[in-house]
Amino acid sequence: MEELLKVLGEIRPDVDFAGETALIDDQILDSFDMIAIVSAFDEHYGVTVKPADLVPENFNSAEAMLAMINRLKK
Amino acid sequence: MPELYSMQFLLFLAAVLICYYAAEKLFPRFQWVILLCASLFFYTWAGLPYVVFLLAVSAACYRASHIFAEPGVSAENKKRVMVGVLLLHFLILGLFKYTGLFRRWSGWVIPLGLSYYTFQSVSYLLDTYNGKQEAAGSFWKYLLFLSWFPQLLQGPINRFGAMAPQFFRSRKFDSRLFRKGLMRYGYGVLKKYAVANMLAATVSHIFTQVDGDISGCVVVFGILVYSFQQYTDFSGGIDMVMGVSELFGIEMSENFRQPYFAVSLADFWRRWHISLGAWMKDYVFYPLALSKPMRKWTQHLRRKFGMQWSRSLPAGAANIAVFFLVGLWHGADLHFLVWGLFNGLVIAVSDCMAPLYRKVNLPKKGAGIRLFRTLRTFIIVNIGWYFDAITDVRDSFICLRNTFTRFRASAFAGDILIYQIPYRRENYMIAAVALLIVFVVSLLQERGVDVREGLLKKPAVLRLCLYLFCALLVLMAFPFAAEAGGFMYANF
Incomplete structure (x- = not known):
C-alpha cells in the first residue's frame, strides 16, 4: 500500500489518498488524473487497465485501486 | 411535432x-x-x-x-x-x-x-x-x-x-413525486418561455448583421444575452422533459448542474450537457487516451520530461479530439470546430500550467477566490460562445477584435438601434425577473438545498402565490415572443 500511495502522491500531491474514499464520486480526481494513474500502474506494476475498468468502484480509494491491481496481476 | x-x-x-x-x-x-x-x-x-x-x-x-x-x-x-x-x-x-x-x-x-x-x-x-x-x-x-x-x-x-x-x-x-415532477416541468416552462424566448431575437438580429464597424459593447451585450438564452433554452427544455418523466416516477440522467457557477472550464464541462460529456469521456476519451500508441507516448514523455508533461500532453491531445467531435456533433460547420478546439485547447493548456498555479500562493478556499474563479470561468466560456453564437468564423474574429479595440460603451444606446431588434423594454424586464428566480434557485441548489422538497414543506398559500407569479410571468411573455418556440437542441 505504501508504494501505491507514493505513486499516487507523485500524480496528485494535494490529495490525501490514504484517507479519501470517494475520489471519483466527489470528483476529487478528474479524467486527466485517471490517465496519469493508469499509465503509472502500467509502469510500476505491469498491469494494463482497460477503459472498461475505469469505473468508480475501482478508483474511489487507494484500497480499491490496490484490489484492482492485484486482480489484474492474476 | x-x-x-x-x-x-x-x-x-x-x-x-x-x-x-x-x-x-x-x-x-x-x-x-x-x-x-x-x-x-x-x-x-x-x-x-x-x-x-x-x-x-x-x-x-x-x-x-x-x-x-x-x-x-x-x-x-x-x-x-x-x-x-x-x-x-x-x-x-x-x-x-x-x-x-x-x-x-x-x-x-x-x-x-x-x-x-x-x-x-x-x-x-x-x-x-x-x-x-x-x-x-x-x-x-x-x-x-x-x-x-x-x-x-x-x-x-x-x-x-x-x-x-x-x-x-x-x-x-405517488402524489409527492408527481408534484415534484410538475414543479420541474413548470420551472422549465419559466426558463424557456419567460427567458429564452424573450431574448432569442436579440442574438439573431445582432449576429446576422456583423460588419467591421460593429461596436464591442453591442457584441458583448449579444454574447451575454446568448449565454443566458442558450442556457435557459436547453436546460429549460431538459427540465420540462425531466419533469414529464418524473410524472411517471422515472428519473433520467441529470444534464445540468449550475454550469455558470463553475470554477474552471473543465468544471464547466462537468456541469453542462453532463450526459454528453460522460458519454464522450467513457466511449471516446478513455479509449483514445489509453490506446497502445498513446500509452507508449505517455511513458516516453514521463522518462524524458517527467510527470507533468506525461500527464498533460496525451490526455490534453485526447481531450482536444473529444472537443473536436463535440463540435462536429453540433454541426459540420467551421465555427463549431473552432469552438470545440478552443475548449479542448484551453483545458489542455490549463492542465499544463497546473504546477505554476500551485506555486503561486493563492488562497484555496474562501468566497473571494471562489468568486474570482467563477467570474474568470464565465469570461472564458463566453469567449467560446463567440464561435458558437456567430455562425461565420470571420465574423467571430471581427467581433472578438472589436470587443477589445472598439468597445464604444458610451455609444451603446445609439449603436444597438442599428440592429432593429424587434423587442420592447417589456421583453427584457420579463426575462430579468425570471432570470432572478433562476439565479436564486441555482444558488440554493449550489449550496446543496433540495429546492423542490423545501417548497413542498412551505405553507400551501405561499406555494400558490409563487406558482401564480411564475405562471403570470409566462403568460405575459407569450405575446412578446418574436420568434417561434422551437428548442435549440432539438433535431440533433
Missing part, C-alpha cells in the same frame, strides 16, 4: 398517465408496455417512416448484445459484430446529419431524437460487449429504453443500467 406546452401534448400526456397508473391495478407486471406504446405513438407523431431507423438500430443492437453473451461465439466474431453494428449506427447518423444531399434527395428531415438514441444505443452496445452490462431481457424492453418519449426531443443521453430498473417495475401513483 406538438410543442411541449400545447394542448395536444398535454392531452396525450394525461391519457398516458391515466393508462399507466390504471395498468398498475390491472396488470402490474406489464405496466411498462403502456410506456412503450405511448413512446411509439409519440414517435410516429413525428413521422411514420422515421420509425424504420429506430427499429433498425434497436434490432441490430439488441441482437448483437445477445451474440456477445453466447459462449460459443469466438472473440473475433464478437468484435466483428460490434464493429459492424457500430458502423450501422454512425452510418445512419452521418447520412442524416452530415449529408444535405441525402436529405434533399429523400425529402426527409433528421429523425426525431436520432443523435440521442444513437448515443444511447452505442453505450449499450459497447457496455454489453465489454461485459459491463447484461443484455436486455427482450427486444421490446430495449426498444422502450431507446424510444422513451421524454428523452427524444433533446436528450439527456440515458444509460440502460440506470433506466431499466426504473422502467420494468410496477409503480403506484
Whole structure:
C-alpha cells in the first residue's frame, strides 16, 4: 500500500489518498488524473487497465485501486 | 411535432398517465408496455417512416448484445459484430446529419431524437460487449429504453443500467413525486418561455448583421444575452422533459448542474450537457487516451520530461479530439470546430500550467477566490460562445477584435438601434425577473438545498402565490415572443 500511495502522491500531491474514499464520486480526481494513474500502474506494476475498468468502484480509494491491481496481476 | 406546452401534448400526456397508473391495478407486471406504446405513438407523431431507423438500430443492437453473451461465439466474431453494428449506427447518423444531399434527395428531415438514441444505443452496445452490462431481457424492453418519449426531443443521453430498473417495475401513483415532477416541468416552462424566448431575437438580429464597424459593447451585450438564452433554452427544455418523466416516477440522467457557477472550464464541462460529456469521456476519451500508441507516448514523455508533461500532453491531445467531435456533433460547420478546439485547447493548456498555479500562493478556499474563479470561468466560456453564437468564423474574429479595440460603451444606446431588434423594454424586464428566480434557485441548489422538497414543506398559500407569479410571468411573455418556440437542441 505504501508504494501505491507514493505513486499516487507523485500524480496528485494535494490529495490525501490514504484517507479519501470517494475520489471519483466527489470528483476529487478528474479524467486527466485517471490517465496519469493508469499509465503509472502500467509502469510500476505491469498491469494494463482497460477503459472498461475505469469505473468508480475501482478508483474511489487507494484500497480499491490496490484490489484492482492485484486482480489484474492474476 | 406538438410543442411541449400545447394542448395536444398535454392531452396525450394525461391519457398516458391515466393508462399507466390504471395498468398498475390491472396488470402490474406489464405496466411498462403502456410506456412503450405511448413512446411509439409519440414517435410516429413525428413521422411514420422515421420509425424504420429506430427499429433498425434497436434490432441490430439488441441482437448483437445477445451474440456477445453466447459462449460459443469466438472473440473475433464478437468484435466483428460490434464493429459492424457500430458502423450501422454512425452510418445512419452521418447520412442524416452530415449529408444535405441525402436529405434533399429523400425529402426527409433528421429523425426525431436520432443523435440521442444513437448515443444511447452505442453505450449499450459497447457496455454489453465489454461485459459491463447484461443484455436486455427482450427486444421490446430495449426498444422502450431507446424510444422513451421524454428523452427524444433533446436528450439527456440515458444509460440502460440506470433506466431499466426504473422502467420494468410496477409503480403506484405517488402524489409527492408527481408534484415534484410538475414543479420541474413548470420551472422549465419559466426558463424557456419567460427567458429564452424573450431574448432569442436579440442574438439573431445582432449576429446576422456583423460588419467591421460593429461596436464591442453591442457584441458583448449579444454574447451575454446568448449565454443566458442558450442556457435557459436547453436546460429549460431538459427540465420540462425531466419533469414529464418524473410524472411517471422515472428519473433520467441529470444534464445540468449550475454550469455558470463553475470554477474552471473543465468544471464547466462537468456541469453542462453532463450526459454528453460522460458519454464522450467513457466511449471516446478513455479509449483514445489509453490506446497502445498513446500509452507508449505517455511513458516516453514521463522518462524524458517527467510527470507533468506525461500527464498533460496525451490526455490534453485526447481531450482536444473529444472537443473536436463535440463540435462536429453540433454541426459540420467551421465555427463549431473552432469552438470545440478552443475548449479542448484551453483545458489542455490549463492542465499544463497546473504546477505554476500551485506555486503561486493563492488562497484555496474562501468566497473571494471562489468568486474570482467563477467570474474568470464565465469570461472564458463566453469567449467560446463567440464561435458558437456567430455562425461565420470571420465574423467571430471581427467581433472578438472589436470587443477589445472598439468597445464604444458610451455609444451603446445609439449603436444597438442599428440592429432593429424587434423587442420592447417589456421583453427584457420579463426575462430579468425570471432570470432572478433562476439565479436564486441555482444558488440554493449550489449550496446543496433540495429546492423542490423545501417548497413542498412551505405553507400551501405561499406555494400558490409563487406558482401564480411564475405562471403570470409566462403568460405575459407569450405575446412578446418574436420568434417561434422551437428548442435549440432539438433535431440533433
